Structures are given as structure tokens and as C-alpha cells.
Amino acid sequence: MSIELRHLAALLRETAAEEIIPRWHQVQARSKGDGSLVTETDIAAQRRIADALARDFPEIPLLGEEMSAQEQARVLEGSSPSFWALDPLDGTSNYASGFPFFAISLALIEHGEPVLGLVLDPARDECFCATKGQGTTLNERPIRIDAHPASLPECIAVMDLKRIPRERLAGLFRPGGFRSQRNIGSVALDWCWLASGRFQLYLHGGQKLWDYAAGRLIADEAGAATRLFAAKGTQAASSSSLEPHLAIGAAHEALLEDWVGFVDLPFTEAGD
Numbered sequence: 001m002s003i004e005l006r007h008l009a010a011l012l013r014e015t016a017a018e019e020i021i022p023r024w025h026q027v028q029a030r031s032k033g034d035g036s037l038v039t040e041t042d043i044a045a046q047r048r049i050a051d052a053l054a055r056d057f058p059e060i061p062l063l064g065e066e067m068s069a070q071e072q073a074r075v076l077e078g079s080s081p082s083f084w085a086l087d088p089l090d091g092t093s094n095y096a097s098g099f100p101f102f103a104i105s106l107a108l109i110e111h112g113e114p115v116l117g118l119v120l121d122p123a124r125d126e127c128f129c130a131t132k133g134q135g136t137t138l139n140e141r142p143i144r145i146d147a148h149p150a151s152l153p154e155c156i157a158v159m160d161l162k163r164i165p166r167e168r169l170a171g172l173f174r175p176g177g178f179r180s181q182r183n184i185g186s187v188a189l190d191w192c193w194l195a196s197g198r199f200q201l202y203l204h205g206g207q208k209l210w211d212y213a214a215g216r217l218i219a220d221e222a223g224a225a226t227r228l229f230a231a232k233g234t235q236a237a238s239s240s241s242l243e244p245h246l247a248i249g250a251a252h253e254a255l256l257e258d259w260v261g262f263v264d265l266p267f268t269e270a271g272d
Helices: 003-023 040-056 069-076 092-097 166-172 187-195 209-221 253-263
Strands: 062-064 082-090 103-110 113-121 126-131 136-138 141-143 156-160 180-182 201-207 225-229 245-250
Touching (some): 003 103, 003 126, 040 062, 082 187, 082 209, 113 187, 113 209, 126 187, 136 209, 201 253, 209 245
Parallel strands (some): 062 082
Antiparallel strands (some): 113 126, 126 136, 136 141, 225 245
16 A cells, blocks of 8 residues: 555544544434435534645645535636545435444546545445555455356345336346345445445446545456446446436446346436
8 A cells, every 4th residue: 555545544544533433323414405414524524634635735626525516616627637536424324323334435536537546434444445557455455356256146236226217126126137135325335345345236326426436446446347327327427527427337347248238228218
């Protein structure tokens, strides 16, 4: 692990230890304008990380989930070729409910592509890190996805059912698609658990840049096969956009081809 990654991992662990874990089971969530939840922990964690990054990397702007849409757009449309993408508490609903599946996600974006990503799971003390072209580590140990299983019916699938059109849900549960299905509630950890082989198929109908920037790089660098699409999976999409993306992944490329065929994208009906 590079000195830079160690420094950033230490920052995330410090933030979790001092801002996230002490407030767990003690905070109330409120709804934001887009219907997602936020707590005082989200705000405090983002402030802490933002202050540290501004001190240590003053030339790199930050795009954080808890910034306004106008502030986010200014960063994305600004003149800097690089920016940080931060989700200070991915899985806020889980966190506020006492469900131990939430994370901090931080990525460095250069020229529109993630080149460095970290995801910290405070409940398990697992820190996933990746640098583009250099592989993925879990707590500083390299991880790589096994090429098996070879067929969909052998797989566990994680699917976010809330963001898939209702009329398409029944088809996803027809025989032959997977052995078992889960929905755990943190996009960043979804990608990391795909990277670590804890499941083999993934489908999510609406994740944003701060959700997937670090986690998807971690999955890719571990050997997973992944794709991003515009809304409803109608076309391949840029990985650096503020619009929600449909994301799909699998343990390896052959499995992904079968999974894409089974899911039957796009999620549109005649006349849409």
C-alpha cells in the first residue's frame, strides 16, 4: 500500500472512530429533498474529512454527498482535472436503524475516471483500497476474485429492488438467474463484497457518483466485470456524472454476459 493510501485510510479510520461509531444508536435521521436520509453523523464526518483533505491536498477540490447540488455541479464543471468524491456515510438508513452495514467511501477522480478508491467498513474494521492498474487490497492484503462459479444458478445475487421498475421485478426471479438473492443497503460495500467474492452477481438501478466511484474501482481492480448505464440501462454511461446510473456487475466477464442477458436490459417498455 502506498504512503498516500495509508494516510487516507488512517483519516477514514480516525473519522469513523471519532465521528461515526460514537453516534451510532444515538442519532435521528431526517429526509432530504431527494427522499434519502441524512443524520448529524453524515454532516460531521464530511466536515472532518473535507477539512483534512483541504489541509493535505489543497489543490484538489472535494465533491461530497452532503454538499448542495449547485456546489457539486461547480466542482464537476470546474477547471481542475482532479477532484475527490466522498460519501461520508454510505448506508445512512442502515446506520440510523442500528443495522451494521455502512461505510465511508472516498475516491480520487482524474480526467473523469476514478484512479484511487477507499471504502472503510467501521463495523468490521475492513478497509478496501484500490489504485487504478495496481489491484485491490483488504486491510493491506491483496485480494482477487476467483473465476468460479461458472453459471448463474450457482451464484448469490445482490439486487437493490427499490430502484428496479416494478413491472420487471417478477422476471428477475424466474428460474435460472441465481441460487439466492440479497439486498444489504450500502452501494460502496456492495461493490467491495463483490470484489471479495462474498457474492457473484450485482444489480442496482440508481446509484450516484459518490456511491460507486471508489467501490466500483475496487471491484474492477479485484477482477470483477462491471458496467454503468444511463437511467433504466438504455445506454452505456460516463462514470463521472451527477445523474443516477444503473450498475451491473459479476465475478468475471463471461458471467456478466450471461447476467446482462438474464436481466434483459434496458428496463423500458414499448412506448417509453
